[in-house]
Every structure is written in C-alpha cells, then in structure tokens.
Amino acid sequence: MLPHRLLGLLGLLVLCKGQAENKTEKSCDDFTDLNLSHCFLGTRLYVRLLLYTRSNLDCGLEINHHHLSSQPLLNLQRPTTFVIHGYRPTGAPPIWINHIIHLLAEQEDMNxxxxxxxxxxxxxxxxxxxxxxxxxxxxxxxxxxxxxEEGAALSSVHLIGVSLGAHLAGYVGANLKGKIGRITGLDPAGPLFASATPEERLDPSDAMFVDVLHTDMDSFGLRGAHGHIDFYANGGVDQPGCPKTIFSGKSYFVCDHQRSVFLFLCSLNRTCHLTGYPCASYTHFLDARCLQCEAFKPASCPVLGYDVSQWRDTLLRLGQTKVFFSTTGTLPYKKLSYRVDMVTWNQYLRWGVVYIRLHSGRNFTETRIDHKLLRFEQYTSTRLLAQFDEDLQHIQKISMRINTGNIIGPRYKIRLLRIRFTPLEHPDRPLMCRFDIIVEENMEVTFRPLPCTSQL
Incomplete structure (x- = not known):
C-alpha cells in the first residue's frame, strides 16, 4: 500500500504530464468569428486560407501564403477546391461552412x-x-x-464563390487569364453589379468552365446569364418556403439568396437530383415548351451540382445555356415531373386551370397547373407540365379536375380523347395512358391508368 503523499505526488505527475501533452497538441484554426461591433466600426481586409483534407475534416489548418512545401497536408498533385464566402453584415461565420467541407470531401480526394x-x-x-x-x-x-510554381495544375483548381464571393472568384480567374479549371457561382451578388461590364463581374471567360445558380435575381442576386451554364431555380427569383412578408425578420431578406447554397449542398449530398431543362424562360418551361434535351443526347439533361462538368464539352459547343427547374420548399427540394399530353374534343371553347392527383395506396400527391389559364377546344392537342412535391411510385389511380370558374349556368363537359403521362426524370418507369374520358367542368374525375401501347 503506497503512502498517501506518494499517491498524491504520482497523481500530480500524471496531471502535469497530461497538461504538457495537451500543450503540445496542435490546435485547430477556425473561421474568423466577429460580431456587430466589428461591423459598425468596420474591418480592414485580412485573408486567411484554411486547409481541410480527408485527414483533417474537423480541424482546419491555416496555410502560410508562401513556402507551400512546408505544408505537409497540402498535396498539390490532388485537385484543389476553394470555397469563397460573400458579404457578412453580422460578422458571424457562415452556417454552411462545415457542411460544404464534409460534402466536398465525399466527392473525391482533394484539398x-x-x-x-x-x-x-x-x-x-x-x-x-x-x-x-x-x-x-x-x-x-x-x-x-x-x-x-510548386507543381499544381491550374486546370485542377475549382473556385466556389457565394454571392459577392462569386465575383471575387471571377476576378481571380480573370487575373489568371481564364486558365482556372472551373468556377461555380452561387447566386452572384446583384447590388452594384447590375450594370457591370464582364470585366467587372463573373463571366464565362474567367475559367475553362463556369456554372452559375440563380435564386434571388429580384433582390440580392444578379440578373442575366453569366456562365457557360446558368441554372434558374424556380425562375431564379422567389423560392418556395421563404417568407413573403417583412414580419418574418432576417429570413425575409436572406432566405431566397441563401437557398442557392442549400440547393448546392443538397446536390453534393446526392439527395437532390435537380434536372435543368434548356429553355428561353421559366414561363416557357412551365408551358411545357422545352422538356426535352435533344442537344445533350446521348447524355441526359444537365443536373445541378458538382458533376455538371460532365456536360462541359456540349455546353462549350452550344455557348451560354440557360436551364430551368422547380423545387419544393424543403429538403430534398426535388419535384416529381410529368409531361402530360392530351387531345380534347369538346363542343364549346373553355378556359381553366387543371388539378391532378396521383394515388398510390393510401398516399397521394397533388398539383395545380395555374400559372396561366389553359385553352381547351375541339380536337386540340395540349401539353402540360405537372410537377408534384412527392415522388410516388406504382400509381394506381389518377384524379383530374378542370376548374373553369363557371359558377352559374350549365356545367359543360370536356372530352379527353387521349391522355398520356410521361415521367421526365425516370425513363425506367412506365408511361401511363387513358382513352376517352369525360370531364365535367369543376368536377373531379378519377380513372385507373393503363400501359401505353401506342404513341400519342
């Protein structure tokens, strides 16, 4: 049995040894955390570069801007992705920084x-x-x-710029004569850049490949097309799920703008498969005028995210391309889209909006096609884009209602000679058809879809 004093001494030695070991451990370099007082007083520019790799995902290492060979974790033979934030009016670190670091590391082994x-x-x-x-x-x-100079290839460098950071990335690319491999702009900042020349903002000449996502063009984002491919979520303006009134506080101002980051994060997580359709405008897209991607065959329509560079050669050949898609207001943001082709036969011309409901067992999902009044007339082919918030498989029933707003007088009947539902993002799923259906205006009709045996 050791004396109490000796036990105490041994405990003290162990404690001191533990403290010494803790002092020798390398501490992590975190993103600069400021507050409103810094913003009121103003801050002078100081740039820090924080390195993360698969071996130190949760512990950033600040890199010296020179003497790169002394940085053991920086492997210049690997591709390098720079993440560049934008304007920080509160001084707080971006809430998405850790998420994007981990998700990028899952794509490939990179700096x-x-x-x-x-x-x-x-x-x-x-x-x-x-x-x-x-x-x-x-x-x-x-x-x-x-x-x-240390051996890295500029073609393996990817800059991801958020808001004001997108233009910062563009300046870097321009300084390097457009030899950077790729720049991704997430809702490039609009204020003070609306009338800027290409030299004063992000543009396609800043890198070998430039992809841009727009979510807030009517406020903090920049209107127009500024990459080899520009994605416009919900037309690039108001995003579903974002507040519509100023009484919601800060979220009212930043929600649409920030959605670009969250859509990109979701695409990196591969839970969002957000397909973009080349089109002249979002209205034309909703009108179902451009639901095919003939120019991209044999590949599919371009998909938002890290892997969009696989369409690079086609996009460089086509020139600047604008693509549109719709989302839900919450994760995983993806809508289920069908092209609906029908031939109507009715004696009287009718105008209205269409409600469609898909049933699978006890579950159902519904959409309303009401961005404009649709025209139904005698022996006319009509094409609609029907987008649903839920992805239901094995559709057993379909309900449909054509609302003409007629509340007085007789209810007219609209005869659908043929109707076909084509799943756009799931070519492996069967086409659903039905023939000769009578729809009484403002009344719902339900039918069981049949396999399509002929082209409509």
Whole structure:
C-alpha cells in the first residue's frame, strides 16, 4: 500500500504530464468569428486560407501564403477546391461552412481551402466590402500562382464563390487569364453589379468552365446569364418556403439568396437530383415548351451540382445555356415531373386551370397547373407540365379536375380523347395512358391508368 503523499505526488505527475501533452497538441484554426461591433466600426481586409483534407475534416489548418512545401497536408498533385464566402453584415461565420467541407470531401480526394476574408467582408458599409473583393482576389491569385510554381495544375483548381464571393472568384480567374479549371457561382451578388461590364463581374471567360445558380435575381442576386451554364431555380427569383412578408425578420431578406447554397449542398449530398431543362424562360418551361434535351443526347439533361462538368464539352459547343427547374420548399427540394399530353374534343371553347392527383395506396400527391389559364377546344392537342412535391411510385389511380370558374349556368363537359403521362426524370418507369374520358367542368374525375401501347 503506497503512502498517501506518494499517491498524491504520482497523481500530480500524471496531471502535469497530461497538461504538457495537451500543450503540445496542435490546435485547430477556425473561421474568423466577429460580431456587430466589428461591423459598425468596420474591418480592414485580412485573408486567411484554411486547409481541410480527408485527414483533417474537423480541424482546419491555416496555410502560410508562401513556402507551400512546408505544408505537409497540402498535396498539390490532388485537385484543389476553394470555397469563397460573400458579404457578412453580422460578422458571424457562415452556417454552411462545415457542411460544404464534409460534402466536398465525399466527392473525391482533394484539398479544400476555405478563403476566410471575414475581416473585410464584415462591414456595414457594403461599398467598402465590394472594394475589398479586388484586393482579396489579388491575394488569392498570388497564392494560386505559388501553387502553380510548386507543381499544381491550374486546370485542377475549382473556385466556389457565394454571392459577392462569386465575383471575387471571377476576378481571380480573370487575373489568371481564364486558365482556372472551373468556377461555380452561387447566386452572384446583384447590388452594384447590375450594370457591370464582364470585366467587372463573373463571366464565362474567367475559367475553362463556369456554372452559375440563380435564386434571388429580384433582390440580392444578379440578373442575366453569366456562365457557360446558368441554372434558374424556380425562375431564379422567389423560392418556395421563404417568407413573403417583412414580419418574418432576417429570413425575409436572406432566405431566397441563401437557398442557392442549400440547393448546392443538397446536390453534393446526392439527395437532390435537380434536372435543368434548356429553355428561353421559366414561363416557357412551365408551358411545357422545352422538356426535352435533344442537344445533350446521348447524355441526359444537365443536373445541378458538382458533376455538371460532365456536360462541359456540349455546353462549350452550344455557348451560354440557360436551364430551368422547380423545387419544393424543403429538403430534398426535388419535384416529381410529368409531361402530360392530351387531345380534347369538346363542343364549346373553355378556359381553366387543371388539378391532378396521383394515388398510390393510401398516399397521394397533388398539383395545380395555374400559372396561366389553359385553352381547351375541339380536337386540340395540349401539353402540360405537372410537377408534384412527392415522388410516388406504382400509381394506381389518377384524379383530374378542370376548374373553369363557371359558377352559374350549365356545367359543360370536356372530352379527353387521349391522355398520356410521361415521367421526365425516370425513363425506367412506365408511361401511363387513358382513352376517352369525360370531364365535367369543376368536377373531379378519377380513372385507373393503363400501359401505353401506342404513341400519342
């Protein structure tokens, strides 16, 4: 039995040894966390580069802008992705930083470098922050040139810029004569850039491949097309699920703009398969005028996300391409889309909106096609885009109602000689058809779909 004093001494030695070991452990370098006082006083630009790899996903390592060979975790033979945030009016770190780091690491073995320019981006004076983007771009350009001198290929560099960060990425690409492999712009900032020339904002010449996602063009985002391919979620403006009134507070201002990041994160997680359809406008898309991707065959329509670069050669051949898609308001954002082709035969011309419900067992999902009044007349082919919030398989029944708004007088009947439902994103699923259905206006009719045996 050891004396109490000796036991106490041994305990003290163990404690001291543990403290010494903790002191020798490398601490993590975290994203700069500021507050509103910094924003009111203003911050001067200071750029930090935080490196993450598969071996240190939860512990960032700040990289010296020079002497890259002294950075053991930075392997310049691997591809490198830079994540560049935008304007930070509150000074707080972006809530999505850790998510994008982990999701990018799942795509392939790469260097992930978070460009932390929060000191500079955190200013109540937006004009000051915009001016800092040029200076930050010069800083990052110098670092990438150091990488190239150490053996990195510019073609393996990918810049992901959010809002103001998208233009910062564009400046870097322009400084490097467009030799960067790829730039992804997530809702590039609109204020002060609406009338900017291509040299003053992100544009397709800034990299070998530029893809852009728009979600808030009527407020904080930039209108127009600025990449080799531009994705427009819900037309690039109001996003479903976002507040419609100012009484919702901060979310009213930032929800649409931030949705670009969350859609991109969802695509990285591969839970969102968001297909974009080349079209002249969102209205034409909703009118079902462009639900095919003939120019992309034998491949499918382009899909938002990290893997969109597989369509790069086709997009470079086509020139600037605009693609449109719709989403739900919550994860996983994806809508189930059907092309609905029907031939009507009715004595009187009718105008109305269409309600369609799909049934699978006790479950059902419903859509309303009401972006404009639809025309139903004698022996006319009509094509609709029907988008549902839920993906139901093994459809057993379909309900349909044509609402003409007629509340007085006799109810007219609309005869559907043929109707066909084509699943757009699931070519493996069967086409559903039905022939000779009588629909009384404003009344629901339910029928069981049949396998299609002929082309309509």
């Amino acid at each position: 992930i470098i978070v460009v932390d320019w929060n000191r500079g981006a955190a200013n109540l004076n937006y004009f000051t922050t915009v001016a800092y983007t040029r200076e930050a771009a010069q800083n990052l350009t110098g670092f990438i040139m150091e990488m190239e």
